[in-house]
Amino acid sequence: MFTEVEPRQDMNAVQEENERGSQNSGGHSPKTAARHRALREALLDAAERRIAATGLVELKARDLAQEAGCALGALYNVFEDLDALILGVNMRTFDALEAALDAAGEAGGDPVARIEALADAYLTYAAANRRRWATLFEHRMAGDRPTPDWYRARLAHLFAHVEAPLGALCPVLDEAARACLARSLFSAVQGVVALGLDEKVGPMPEPTLRAHLRLLARAMAQGLKPGG
Amino acid sequence: MFTEVEPRQDMNAVQEENERGSQNSGGHSPKTAARHRALREALLDAAERRIAATGLVELKARDLAQEAGCALGALYNVFEDLDALILGVNMRTFDALEAALDAAGEAGGDPVARIEALADAYLTYAAANRRRWATLFEHRMAGDRPTPDWYRARLAHLFAHVEAPLGALCPVLDEAARACLARSLFSAVQGVVALGLDEKVGPMPEPTLRAHLRLLARAMAQGLKPGG
DNA sequence: TGTACATCAGTGAACGCGCGTTCACTGATGTAC
DNA sequence: TGTACATCAGTGAACGCGCGTTCACTGATGTAC
Numbered sequence: 001m002f003t004e005v006e007p008r009q010d011m012n013a014v015q016e017e018n019e020r021g022s023q024n025s026g027g028h029s030p031k032t033a034a035r036h037r038a039l040r041e042a043l044l045d046a047a048e049r050r051i052a053a054t055g056l057v058e059l060k061a062r063d064l065a066q067e068a069g070c071a072l073g074a075l076y077n078v079f080e081d082l083d084a085l086i087l088g089v090n091m092r093t094f095d096a097l098e099a100a101l102d103a104a105g106e107a108g109g110d111p112v113a114r115i116e117a118l119a120d121a122y123l124t125y126a127a128a129n130r131r132r133w134a135t136l137f138e139h140r141m142a143g144d145r146p147t148p149d150w151y152r153a154r155l156a157h158l159f160a161h162v163e164a165p166l167g168a169l170c171p172v173l174d175e176a177a178r179a180c181l182a183r184s185l186f187s188a189v190q191g192v193v194a195l196g197l198d199e200k201v202g203p204m205p206e207p208t209l210r211a212h213l214r215l216l217a218r219a220m221a222q223g224l225k226p227g228g
Numbered sequence: 229m230f231t232e233v234e235p236r237q238d239m240n241a242v243q244e245e246n247e248r249g250s251q252n253s254g255g256h257s258p259k260t261a262a263r264h265r266a267l268r269e270a271l272l273d274a275a276e277r278r279i280a281a282t283g284l285v286e287l288k289a290r291d292l293a294q295e296a297g298c299a300l301g302a303l304y305n306v307f308e309d310l311d312a313l314i315l316g317v318n319m320r321t322f323d324a325l326e327a328a329l330d331a332a333g334e335a336g337g338d339p340v341a342r343i344e345a346l347a348d349a350y351l352t353y354a355a356a357n358r359r360r361w362a363t364l365f366e367h368r369m370a371g372d373r374p375t376p377d378w379y380r381a382r383l384a385h386l387f388a389h390v391e392a393p394l395g396a397l398c399p400v401l402d403e404a405a406r407a408c409l410a411r412s413l414f415s416a417v418q419g420v421v422a423l424g425l426d427e428k429v430g431p432m433p434e435p436t437l438r439a440h441l442r443l444l445a446r447a448m449a450q451g452l453k454p455g456g
Numbered sequence: 457t458g459t460a461c462a463t464c465a466g467t468g469a470a471c472g473c474g475c476g477t478t479c480a481c482t483g484a485t486g487t488a489c
Numbered sequence: 490t491g492t493a494c495a496t497c498a499g500t501g502a503a504c505g506c507g508c509g510t511t512c513a514c515t516g517a518t519g520t521a522c
Contacts, residue, residue, distance in 0.1 A: 029519065032465075057368070061509060071467040073511080078465095082509070140285070142509090147428055155429055180432060183470095184420050184440035192412050193420015200375055201383055204408060212412035216444075219451030223443055257486065260498075269499095289476060299500040301478080306498095370476090372465070 040078050040088075042068040047089045048132065056135045059086070081144050087151060090139060093132045094154045099162045100125045103146055109164035112221040118161055119189045119217040123210060126193045137194075159183040170224045193214060268306050268316075270296040275317045284314070284363045311370050315379060318367060322362050322382045328353045329389045339393035340449040346389055346456065347417045347445040351438060354421045365422075367393040398452045413448055420444060 046067040050059055061082055067073045079085045104121030105114060126133045136155075141147055162182040168172065173181065195201060196209040274295035278287055289310055293300045305312045330347030333342060354361045364383075369375055390410040395401065401409065423429060424437040 003296035010356070015237070032518075033496070035465080048243070056413050060507090065468095073468065075467055127501095152428060178365070180436050181440065183429070183432065184424065184444070187423035188416040188444055189419070191415045191417070192424060195418060196412065200380060201411070204411065209412070212409065213368045215451055216416055216448060219447040220444060222451065223447030260485075263498080288474090293501095300476095301501065302499055304477070 007201055036078060038066070039070060039074060041152055042070070043075060043078065043085060044088050044092065047085055048092065050108055051089060051131050052129070055129075055131045055143075056086070056138050075084045081142070083145075084136070087148070089132070090151070091154070093129070094158075096129070097122075097125050098135075098158070098161075101158070103156055105161055105164070111169040112218060114165040115162060115169075115185070115221050116214050116217040118165075119213045120165055120210065123193050123196075123213055127197060127206060130197055134194075156183075162186055164179065165221075166224070167219055170226065171225065185217075186214055188220070189213060253288075264306060267296070267298060270298070270434050271303060271306065271313060272316050272320065274315055274319065279317060279359050279363055280357070281359075283359045284366050287314070309370075311373075312364070314367055315376070317360070318364055318379070319382070321364055322386075324357070325361065325364075326389075333389055333392070338396040339392060340446060342393040343390060343397075343413070343449050344442050344445040346393075347441045348438065349426075350417055351441055355425060355434065358425055360402070362422075369449070384411075386434070387414045390414055394451075394452070397449055398454065400454065409452075413445075416444055416448070417441060437442050 043064055046057060047063050050063060050067065059082075061075055062072055064085070065075050068075075075082075075085070079088070083116070100121050101118055103128045104117045107114070107117055109117070159179070159182045160187050163178055166178055166182055166185070170178075192213055196212075245265075271292055275287060278291060278295065289303055292313070293303050296303075303310075303313070307316070322370055329346055332345045335342070335345055337345070338392055387410045389409070390413050394406055394410055394413070395419050398406075400406045420437070420441055424440075428433050
């Protein structure tokens with residue numbers, strides 16, 4: 001029985017590692033394993049920098065290897081493929097973005113103020129990390145492979161940040177309705193931020209953008225209040 | 229003087245044609261010119277169909293030629309390059325989308341209702357023509373060429389649809405503020421529709437989506453009223 | 457500790473493929489006489 | 490109307506390039522004895 005359970009746990013761990021883009025972390029000696037991890041980090045750093053500088057479309061394996069100071073082939077010792085690497089970068093971005101939203105969500109106040117704060121924090125993060133943030137939404141898997149589940153979950157988890165204040169604001173909603181509404185509210189903010197920052201349309205003054213976002217958050221929150 | 233003016237007008241006409249993606253419409257005889265135009269249309273039709281079926285990413289010159297029933301090279305007799313062809317498709321999409329919005333905008337009612345109607349029409353069009361609509365925002369010019377001005381103007385013109393009801397709702401705003409606000413309001417709707425229809429996140433029931441959109445439009449409109 | 461051997465991370469040239477674009481050729485269409 | 494010639498749309502094989510990925514090789518690292 002013990003042997004039934006143990007290997008399965010290992011399987012899960014390995015599978016999760018793989019799903020998140022890591023190759024068999026392979027090194028048998030600790031030294032090797034450390035180098036392995038270091039190279040992974042170096043490549044992720046390089047990719048992050050390049051994406052921040054020129055965006056996802058300009059991201060090439062050769063540039064990454066050069067910037068990380070390794071040979072082209074080494075990249076494939078450490079990542080399944082480029083997609084896995086990009087997913088790795090996006091995972092970091094998710095972490096950072098969620099941290100920013102968590103921080104904003106923790107600040108107290110009435111639900112409306114909290115929703116406002118979340119929208120504001122979202123804009124702040126997106127404006128300060130435009131391309132990295134845009135990459136979250138731009139990236140499609142190569143070929144016809146589907147986006148991994150954990151990625152979609154991660155995306156969905158962004159919406160969840162609005163759920164708590166939404167529930168406080170409008171306790172009538174059942175869980176499903178609240179989740180849907182959270183998604184739409186998040187999407188509205190996402191839209192305003194995305195088109196507001198899009199240089200193709202021409203830039204919008206950031207204070208104006210911020211004010212509109214506040215208006216949006218406040219208005220929708222008001223519109224949801226039982227009395228509204 | 230005559231010769232000063234005439235050629236310049238021709239230049240402009242030609243330039244506009246080119247900017248919109250047409251090659252020298254070249255045929256010296258009317259018959260040839262007609263075939264030229266017919267081929268253009270056939271290719272645009274084919275591209276529209278393929279985009280509707282499989283999206284912009286899957287659009288290949290060879291497939292287009294085959295589906296339009298011409299040789300690969302003929303495409304380049306009639307369009308500068310693939311980008312020009314895609315811009316041509318998007319121009320059609322702009323036309324159709326604007327027509328839908330115009331129709332929705334003409335229906336009377338108070339400004340709030342008109343804004344609601346616009347958002348609703350936008351969702352309806354986007355849902356019925358997902359990929360074609362998505363292509364409006366997905367497409368980037370190849371290389372580092374900038375998006376042509378007329379395209380950006382066309383994009384901006386979408387926002388303008390909300391301006392009239394917005395002005396009626398909130399006459400205090402000067403023109404610039406109104407334009408900015410129109411853009412943000414449009415962007416919010418765009419965001420809700422885009423993420424609502426995005427299959428990566430998982431589909432949302434359309435009635436719910438529509439209800440949220442109405443909520444958004446109504447809430448923002450209320451929030452803008454001088455009394456709100 | 458020293459030596460022989462095995463492993464495997466690291467290397468970068470080469471592979472392979474997809475795909476936009478060109479180009480030498482052809483044949484239909486139009487024109488001049 | 491008929492004939493010779495010119496033009497140019499139409500053709501699709503071939504070009505060229507970018508780029509992700511592989512693979513035969515090497516040398517450093519670790520292990521056995």
